Amino acid sequence: MKTVVIATSDTIVGKAQPLSADELACACGVEVQWIAQLVSVGIVEATGAQPEDWRFHSEDLRRAREARQLERDFDASLDAVALILDLSQEVRQLRAQLQRTNRYPV
Template sequence: MDSFAIQSTTVDASHPLTADELAHACGVRIDWVVELVDIGIIESQVPSRLPTQWRFQGADLQRALVAARLERDFGTNLDAAALIIDLQYEVRRLKTVLLARGLGREF
């Protein structure tokens, strides 16, 4: 029987991801993470010009993974991915508002 090890990392306010860890989690190079920051898809919790000092939260990882999937599966460039991600977030926010006001049904 084959065995294998799984390594996991908890991402929360007290354990943010470095830019290298974020790149590794997405299966990309660090320059791709720099592009995400430049475009505004993700934002470092530690303002710095040096990617080695950047720190990211779980929501940043989620957005980066969505951007990677859009780029990989649909050939979307990162500017378009940023727009799609923002629109997805806005749709979810508006659905939540409608549900809270009793004006919508579960979507």
């Protein structure tokens, strides 16, 4: 009989305690340089002037994790990942708008 181990890792980001670049990298299982690339292509938005001062919020964590999964699963470039994430967000917003006007089934 096989033993299956399922490990989960949740990172909670509050408004009062945003993540540093190091913490975001750790939460995504990547190097800080990858986070800098996300910032440069606009996938996440850093607050702070210098990389060591950067702070990230829960939306940035969600987008970074989605970016990592798209990059890994589809071998997508970060430019392509940025486009996919933006289009996915737009589709979600449009569906929500249609639901509010009762023109799109749940």
